[in-house]
Amino acid sequence: MSPETALSLKDVSYTYPGSETPALKRINLTVAKGEIVFVTGPTGAGKTTLALAASGILYHDYGGTLKGQVSILGRNVRDYRDMSEIGRHLGVVFDDADAQLIFTTVEEEVASGLENLGLSRDEMRRRLQEVMESTGITALADRAPHTLSGGQKQRVAIAATLALGTEILILDEPTAELDTEATAAVSTVLQRLAREGTAVLVVEQKIGELAAIADRMIIIEDGTIVADGTPGQVMRNERASSTPLTGNRRMIPRCSDASPIISVHGLVHRYDGIEAVAGIDFEVSPGEIVAVVGENGSGKTTLIKHFNGLLRPTDGSVIVAGLDAATTPISELARHVGLVFQNPDTMLFADTVEEEVAFGLENIYPGASGERIEAALHEVGLLHRRTVYPRSLSRGERQRLAIACVIAMKPDVIVLDEPTTGLDARESGRVMEILERLREEGHAIVMVTHDMRVGATCADRIVRLKQGKIVQDGETYQEDTCPRLCSMSHGRAPFTGSTLSPN
Amino acid sequence: MQYVTRESAFHRLHPLTKLIFAIVVVALAVLTADTMMLTVLAAGVVAVAIASGLARDLLRQVPLLISLAVSLLILTVLTIRSGETLCYLIPPSVPVIGGALPVTVGAIDLAVAMSLRFAAMLFAFQLLVISTQPRDLVHLLDRLRMPVDYTLMFLIALRFIPSLQLEAKRIHEAQLARAYNPGKGVAGKVRGLFPIIIPLVSNTLGKATVLGLTIDLRGYRSGKRTPMRELSPGRADYAGICCMGAAAVGYLAVLIV
Numbered sequence: 001m002s003p004e005t006a007l008s009l010k011d012v013s014y015t016y017p018g019s020e021t022p023a024l025k026r027i028n029l030t031v032a033k034g035e036i037v038f039v040t041g042p043t044g045a046g047k048t049t050l051a052l053a054a055s056g057i058l059y060h061d062y063g064g065t066l067k068g069q070v071s072i073l074g075r076n077v078r079d080y081r082d083m084s085e086i087g088r089h090l091g092v093v094f095d096d097a098d099a100q101l102i103f104t105t106v107e108e109e110v111a112s113g114l115e116n117l118g119l120s121r122d123e124m125r126r127r128l129q130e131v132m133e134s135t136g137i138t139a140l141a142d143r144a145p146h147t148l149s150g151g152q153k154q155r156v157a158i159a160a161t162l163a164l165g166t167e168i169l170i171l172d173e174p175t176a177e178l179d180t181e182a183t184a185a186v187s188t189v190l191q192r193l194a195r196e197g198t199a200v201l202v203v204e205q206k207i208g209e210l211a212a213i214a215d216r217m218i219i220i221e222d223g224t225i226v227a228d229g230t231p232g233q234v235m236r237n238e239r240a241s242s243t244p245l246t247g248n249r250r251m252i253p254r255c256s257d258a259s260p261i262i263s264v265h266g267l268v269h270r271y272d273g274i275e276a277v278a279g280i281d282f283e284v285s286p287g288e289i290v291a292v293v294g295e296n297g298s299g300k301t302t303l304i305k306h307f308n309g310l311l312r313p314t315d316g317s318v319i320v321a322g323l324d325a326a327t328t329p330i331s332e333l334a335r336h337v338g339l340v341f342q343n344p345d346t347m348l349f350a351d352t353v354e355e356e357v358a359f360g361l362e363n364i365y366p367g368a369s370g371e372r373i374e375a376a377l378h379e380v381g382l383l384h385r386r387t388v389y390p391r392s393l394s395r396g397e398r399q400r401l402a403i404a405c406v407i408a409m410k411p412d413v414i415v416l417d418e419p420t421t422g423l424d425a426r427e428s429g430r431v432m433e434i435l436e437r438l439r440e441e442g443h444a445i446v447m448v449t450h451d452m453r454v455g456a457t458c459a460d461r462i463v464r465l466k467q468g469k470i471v472q473d474g475e476t477y478q479e480d481t482c483p484r485l486c487s488m489s490h491g492r493a494p495f496t497g498s499t500l501s502p503n
Numbered sequence: 504m505q506y507v508t509r510e511s512a513f514h515r516l517h518p519l520t521k522l523i524f525a526i527v528v529v530a531l532a533v534l535t536a537d538t539m540m541l542t543v544l545a546a547g548v549v550a551v552a553i554a555s556g557l558a559r560d561l562l563r564q565v566p567l568l569i570s571l572a573v574s575l576l577i578l579t580v581l582t583i584r585s586g587e588t589l590c591y592l593i594p595p596s597v598p599v600i601g602g603a604l605p606v607t608v609g610a611i612d613l614a615v616a617m618s619l620r621f622a623a624m625l626f627a628f629q630l631l632v633i634s635t636q637p638r639d640l641v642h643l644l645d646r647l648r649m650p651v652d653y654t655l656m657f658l659i660a661l662r663f664i665p666s667l668q669l670e671a672k673r674i675h676e677a678q679l680a681r682a683y684n685p686g687k688g689v690a691g692k693v694r695g696l697f698p699i700i701i702p703l704v705s706n707t708l709g710k711a712t713v714l715g716l717t718i719d720l721r722g723y724r725s726g727k728r729t730p731m732r733e734l735s736p737g738r739a740d741y742a743g744i745c746c747m748g749a750a751a752v753g754y755l756a757v758l759i760v
Contacts, residue, residue, distance in 0.1 A: 360681030
């Protein structure tokens, strides 16, 4: 093994406890010091498992059957005493940012690891300041982690790991919830660290900024590495082997005279003195897909929570299907507005998929027939999974189930908060196809996304928010680069709309 | 209950002084069941909070204390008969069961004493927690040679209460958006809990693994820590400890006499 090798996996196979099928199959991978390796692949392909294997976590913490050899800095992970010892050389940013934040202020969080490294106080302060500045969280220093937005939490989790200054960094979906600006900041930091000799292994669902800075790109499918090379090579091969991604998206004419189903006038919402929404005028008509986009913390989620009464306006009005959303009970508004939350796990509780769908339906239409449940499950392609325990479904299936729960209630408006976060291109595409069919049926669709690409390519109209105000509201139509079409034609993650260009 | 960023006099004290304050209050509260003495003790803690501008934060615990006091009162009235009988829950004029469940002075005294004791201890502990950054508490407990597992348990309990509340709120909102109706009566209320409790428990267990790994990877079990800022006791701490000592001696003297 070269002395420059930081991470090495030799013939690694892994089967989770209680499972019969291996999640990783004979993986061979090395990451050199100073190298950035980008790993991607569809949902459930084994990307996170690969990150866990490379960090020694599978061996030290998970149990299951691990075959082959994993080495960190030339030493077999079995020879490390425990994860604490590995932690001196290797830092991991997990995909669940919330669970990694232990302390009650952001500054404490970032400083927490530094205090265990035996550094001088001056050095600790210098590192703390540098990491907080480079990840753009200096202004959040005194905030409590649980009050931050998803993107802010992710930045804090990254900063807390970067502060450790380990020789190896493993990041699992580090930019899933980050806006363009924050992603660019993270890319710059990783590039600098790599130049200084840090080995970086990044696992991402979507190909974007981080792939552009990688020295190598790896595609994993069904637990096996199917492509490994420079990003340019891998992309060229992918493009050659996949169906051309030219679009044929149909524009469905909207009735311009249809009266709006949602009318927002002068909406203001203040939380603890902070104006999250600062005077918004906005309308949504039946049969249109509106993307509400904006950077983290721009007021997107606050806006949509007014549509079904989860938040009431501080000032201004919100009229939904002729009802005043400021005073109408949530249960009444739920007949007209269905809300699909970003994380489907916030709502899944029933024993079977069909019971899960029945819950909301029964609340609104007691005694409603099973036909509606069947129709909703058929619509999202889960009819064959109707008797399965919802939490055992894959991430993409759970997201589609959450949508089924809402469409079974046949609301006029379907609102989705970050519908494609955590989904690969194929699953994102399926979700978008469902939304398009619903639009054709006359539903109004409002989706919130921090991913401008999704907004720009999959919606009829984009409403961009900045600091609680609308700064852009216009129709959009581009020759297709929408993930839904790309993914239908080919099983692998598509390479469209990314910042990459083959070289 | 969690750290509140503020520049109060109590915030500026050394964590050890605040820990001693909490321990002294707990010790004095346990030593007596005299309602007058416990009133003085609870009032003393509240006075410290008012002087430090933290009284409003303590007020948040009042609903909890009231519900606790009411529960204790019901429990003592139903189980203790001592001293003068003030009245009966079932009037003596009622045939057969009349005169059952007397409300006695002893039962009320005990409920009041226990409530005051709990209030004093809770307020003192809350003052410690809201005015001390968790990492300072961790370093202090470290210095006092508390095993790291207990220190981390304490820290995580503090940190995850607000997180759990937030997660429960998020789940509640998600179910409300599905026209969730908690139902009527006790059975309805119990049934209505499932859509909240099941996702809450499942999601929290999922986070536990990541949390444990994060603690390990940040070197929290290495045992060698250099606090980013070294806090040393100042004049206010010495003065505070002297005042506490004097108050404790006075309190004990009254108790003994």
